[in-house]
Each structure stands twice: as C-alpha cells, then as structure tokens.
Amino acid sequence: GQSLEQPSEVTAVEGAIVQINCTYQTSGFYGLSWYQQHDGGAPTFLSYNALDGLEETGRFSSFLSRSDSYGYLLLQELQMKDSASYFCAVSGSGGSYIPTFGRGTSLIVHP
Amino acid sequence: GAGVSQTPSNKVTEKGKYVELRCDPISGHTALYWYRQSLGQGPEFLIYFQGTGAADDSGLPNDRFFAVRPEGSVSTLKIQRTERGDSAVYLCASMREQGGTEAFFGQGTRLTVV
Numbered sequence: 312g313q314s315l316e317q318p319s320e321v322t323a324v325e326g327a328i329v330q331i332n333c334t335y336q337t338s339g340f341y342g343l344s345w346y347q348q349h350d351g352g353a354p355t356f357l358s359y360n361a362l363d364g365l366e367e368t369g370r371f372s373s374f375l376s377r378s379d380s381y382g383y384l385l386l387q388e389l390q391m392k393d394s395a396s397y398f399c400a401v402s403g404s405g406g407s408y409i410p411t412f413g414r415g416t417s418l419i420v421h422p
Numbered sequence: 423g424a425g426v427s428q429t430p431s432n433k434v435t436e437k438g439k440y441v442e443l444r445c446d447p448i449s450g451h452t453a454l455y456w457y458r459q460s461l462g463q464g465p466e467f468l469i470y471f472q473g474t475g476a477a478d479d480s481g482l483p484n485d486r487f488f489a490v491r492p493e494g495s496v497s498t499l500k501i502q503r504t505e506r507g508d509s510a511v512y513l514c515a516s517m518r519e520q521g522g523t524e525a526f527f528g529q530g531t532r533l534t535v536v
Contacts, residue, residue, distance in 0.1 A: 412464035
C-alpha cells in the first residue's frame with residue numbers, strides 16, 4: 312500500500328514564496344507528481360519528478376528526495392489566483408502506474 | 423476532443439436508483455482512470471483501464487460499482503442501488519499511455535443521492 316502526508320492548509324501573502332511538503336510511504340516508486348485544483352474545478356497537472364533534485368517550471372518548482380521519501384512544491388511570487396488546493400500523488404506501489412493522491416493542501420493567498 | 427469530457431456535470435438521484443456516468447477521454451489516450459473525490463479530500467482511485475480492459479479495479483468499493491470501456495475510448499461508470507454515501511464528485515482522467523506522467527482530468531460529475 313501507500314500513504315501520503317501533506318499539510319492541510321498553508322497561508323501566505325501575495326508576492327511571497329511558499330513551500331508545500333509531501334512525505335510518502337510506498338512499496339515501489341516511479342514518480343511524484345503535483346496537481347492544482349481550484350474550487351469546483353478539475354485537478355490540473357503541475358509537475359512530475361522521477362529522479363532526485365529540483366525541477367523548475369516558471370514560478371513553480373518541485374523537489375524530490377527518494378532516499379527521504381519526501382518532496383515539495385515551491386511557489387514563488389505568489390498571486391491571488393494561486394489560492395487553490397494542491398495535491399501530491401505517487402505512483403509505483405506494487406509496480407502500478409496508477410497515481411495515488413494525498414488529501415491535499417489548501418493554499419490561501421492574502422493581499 | 424480538446425480535453426476530457428464528463429457528462430452529466432451534475433446528477434441528483436434517489437437512494438436505490440441506478441446511475442451511469444460517462445467519460446470521453448482525450449482522443450488517442452489509452453489509459454483511463456476513474457476517481458472519486460469527497461469534500462476536502464484528494465481523489466480516491468476507483469478503476470483503471472488500459473485500452474478496453476479493466477487493468478485494475480481494486481479501488482471499486484463494492485459490487486454495486488462497475489465500469490466499462492468497450493471500444494477503448496469512452497468509458498461509463500455504473501452504480502447500482504445508489505446509497506447516500508455514494509454522493510461525491512466522480513472524476514475521470516486520461517493519460518497518453520500507461521506509465522505516462524501527466525493525467526488530464528475532466529470537470530467531474532457531482533453525484534448527489536437523496
């Protein structure tokens with residue numbers, strides 16, 4: 312089986328930097344991905360890490376440490392529109408490619 | 423189509439009734455997933471199709487739930503004898519192929535059982 316832990320809520324101000332952590336337990340590992348979901352909307356893909364290190368895509372970066380079973384999503388230059396839920400998802404348990412999602416982190420950005 | 427399409431967007435049904443939820447994935451995507459999401463929770467895996475076959479249905483909660491994908495594109499999730507606890511948003515996602523890194527989600531079907 313697998314399990315993921317992430318904070319339930321994070322708050323920050325516009326223009327700041329915020330980091331959302333994710334720790335996971337899994338019997339096998341292919342990759343860690345991140346999704347953003349606005350209220351009432353569909354989850355949308357942000358990033359995928361299969362190897363250790365930092366992946367940068369614009370204002371968003373994602374980090375993975377396989378030895379620590381840990382990753383994080385880093386959001387820079389926060390904007391009001393970044394207020395949303397952020398989910399980490401892991402694939403690879405039992406050799407399966409099916410992404411298993413965490414419970415999500417609600418990010419609230421204040422002006 | 424341009425994205426994953428799910429119909430209906432909302433469904434209200436009476437306890438005990440049968441419902442069908444439809445998912446039209448991105449054309450050419452061979453991998454299709456159904457998830458269920460309750461308020462304040464992450465998507466919970468239900469079933470995975472690779473092509474026409476259900477490759478993994480370990481997430482289906484009980485035998486009232488069934489899904490098909492007869493031609494390897496459109497999929498239908500079927501729920502018999504609905505219960506109030508089945509109320510949730512049912513999400514469908516597709517990937518280009520098995521082992522893909524990016525899942526494309528539909529807007530979901532909000533099912534309410536009264």
